[in-house]
Amino acid sequence: MLSLNRKTDYALIALAYLADRGGQFASAREIAVAHALPLPLLMNILKSLNSRGIVRSTRGVRGGYQLGAALDRVSLYDLTLALEGAERASDRGEGEPECCGRYKIDASPMHGPVHAFHSRLRRFLQEAKLSDLVVPGRRIDVPVEHVVRRTKQKNGVSAVEMQVS
Amino acid sequence: MLSLNRKTDYALIALAYLADRGGQFASAREIAVAHALPLPLLMNILKSLNSRGIVRSTRGVRGGYQLGAALDRVSLYDLTLALEGAERASDRGEGEPECCGRYKIDASPMHGPVHAFHSRLRRFLQEAKLSDLVVPGRRIDVPVEHVVRRTKQKNGVSAVEMQVS
DNA sequence: TTGATATCGTACTAAATCGGTCCTATATTA
DNA sequence: TAATATAGGACCGATTTAGTACGATATCAA
Numbered sequence: 076m077l078s079l080n081r082k083t084d085y086a087l088i089a090l091a092y093l094a095d096r097g098g099q100f101a102s103a104r105e106i107a108v109a110h111a112l113p114l115p116l117l118m119n120i121l122k123s124l125n126s127r128g129i130v131r132s133t134r135g136v137r138g139g140y141q142l143g144a145a146l147d148r149v150s151l152y153d154l155t156l157a158l159e160g161a162e163r164a165s166d167r168g169e170g171e172p173e174c175c176g177r178y179k180i181d182a183s184p185m186h187g188p189v190h191a192f193h194s195r196l197r198r199f200l201q202e203a204k205l206s207d208l209v210v211p212g213r214r215i216d217v218p219v220e221h222v223v224r225r226t227k228q229k230n231g232v233s234a235v236e237m238q239v240s
Numbered sequence: 241m242l243s244l245n246r247k248t249d250y251a252l253i254a255l256a257y258l259a260d261r262g263g264q265f266a267s268a269r270e271i272a273v274a275h276a277l278p279l280p281l282l283m284n285i286l287k288s289l290n291s292r293g294i295v296r297s298t299r300g301v302r303g304g305y306q307l308g309a310a311l312d313r314v315s316l317y318d319l320t321l322a323l324e325g326a327e328r329a330s331d332r333g334e335g336e337p338e339c340c341g342r343y344k345i346d347a348s349p350m351h352g353p354v355h356a357f358h359s360r361l362r363r364f365l366q367e368a369k370l371s372d373l374v375v376p377g378r379r380i381d382v383p384v385e386h387v388v389r390r391t392k393q394k395n396g397v398s399a400v401e402m403q404v405s
Numbered sequence: 406t407t408g409a410t411a412t413c414g415t416a417c418t419a420a421a422t423c424g425g426t427c428c429t430a431t432a433t434t435a
Numbered sequence: 436t437a438a439t440a441t442a443g444g445a446c447c448g449a450t451t452t453a454g455t456a457c458g459a460t461a462t463c464a465a
Contacts, residue, residue: 079244079361081424087353102440110351116425122442135433136439151357160422186275188252188373192316195373196244199364208353208360246453267411281454287413300462301410325451 077196078159085112086120086154091209093130093142100139120158127157146209152200242361243324250277251285251319256374258295258307265304285323292322311371320365 092106103121107114121140124130131143257271268286272279286305289295296308 077244079242080422083357084354087357088351091353104440113425115427118441119425125441132441133433134431134439134441137434138432138440140441186253187375188256188370189249191373192248192252192368195368196364199361203357203360205353208356210352245451269411278454280456283412284454290412297412298462299410299412299460301408302463303411303461305412 077200078155080158082116082120082158083151083154085117086124086158087205087208088112089117089121089140090124090130090142090146090205093140094146094209096141098141100133100137100141102139105139123157124154127153129153129157146206147204149205150201151203151205151208152197154205155200242365243320245323247281247285247323248316248319250282251289251323252370252373253277254282254286254305255289255295255307255311255370258305259311259374261306263306265298265302265306267304270304288322289319292318294318294322311374312369314370315366316368316370316373317362317365319370 088110089106089112092109093101103118104114106112107117121130121132125132125140125143128143129149130140132138132140253275254271254277257274258266268283269279271277272282286295286297290297290305290308293308294314295305297303297305
């Protein structure tokens with residue numbers, strides 16, 4: 076039906092991490108290590124988010140990801156859209172919002188409840204902004220064994236340098 | 241994560257049908273024929289709903305299902321609980337509401353967004369009552385080829401007698 | 406009392422999805 | 436030029452979903 080699965084959770088964790096970094100770049104590896112997430116999967120997720128503009132990416136040796144939009148401009152619905160598979164996206168006719176998928180709930184009045192349910196759920200997801208869930212300014216819990224050096228930024232935010240092996 | 245799938249839709253359709261029957265019994269077969277739903281699957285769904293008290297069942301030749309509770313007392317959350325598989329139910333520790341499933345989102349502060357998301361979703365489902373979705377008094381769309389006889393009840397509701405082969 | 410109809414409980418299966426991996430290519434920087 | 440990072444795929448095993456099957460039991464009607 077719609078992508079409310081583990082990927083959504085991992086995406087939220089990654090976005091919270093990026094929000095915490097305050098515009099700095101963080102690599103997929105860094106996030107994966109910090110939260111013990113499977114790296115290749117997290118990379119896929121970040122790729123999806125990037126292609127939808129939810130994060131921005133920079134390649135190369137000092138590259139990584141940063142937030143691509145203000146948290147209050149991105150909804151859970153945007154997130155699920157970004158994360159759902161290509162098959163899923165083709166269920167509904169291009170641009171048409173999430174409806175009944177590939178199986179046919181026809182327009183008969185008795186199917187009203189189904190449509191009402193789907194449309195309520197969609198509205199809920201659209202109204203839930205990332206800013207409501209991701210509270211910035213939290214401390215990142217970096218496993219101590221990976222921390223190489225802690226530095227103090229000029230803006231008062233403390234940064235960690237990590238060994239990511 | 242939680243059961244927002246085709247079963248949920250079928251259940252809503254069946255419940256709307258039952259609500260429309262105003263307390264009369266309707267058999268699984270009748271509902272399946274009326275809405276072209278796969279009968280064995282619908283039977284499983286109704287069994288699940290029955291075991292949770294959302295519908296009531298009576299066996300035998302004139303038996304079937306009727307609503308088991310007022311629509312405004314049953315939430316979408318109740319519905320998903322009734323429909324989720326046994327494995328799912330065992331994910332969370334008995335009575336504990338839907339949380340992070342079997343994979344461990346630990347208590348670290350960075351996982352707050354995940355918990356916030358899950359708890360918001362749960363609250364949404366709990367607050368959405370069937371009465372908000374299922375509008376009683378709708379006409380049932382019975383395929384005309386199955387209608388044997390239409391009768392007029394004393395309460396003004398018209399009933400159909402169907403050939404269900 | 407017997408047959409038809411209905412649910413109950415449980416087990417089963419094919420197909421789709423999910424969670425996760427891997428590989429090659431490309432971009433960036435030290 | 437080597438190291439590091441993302442981009443864009445294809446790929447795979449395990450789980451879940453959607454749907455089926457079947458024997459047992461309950462109810463009612465003829």
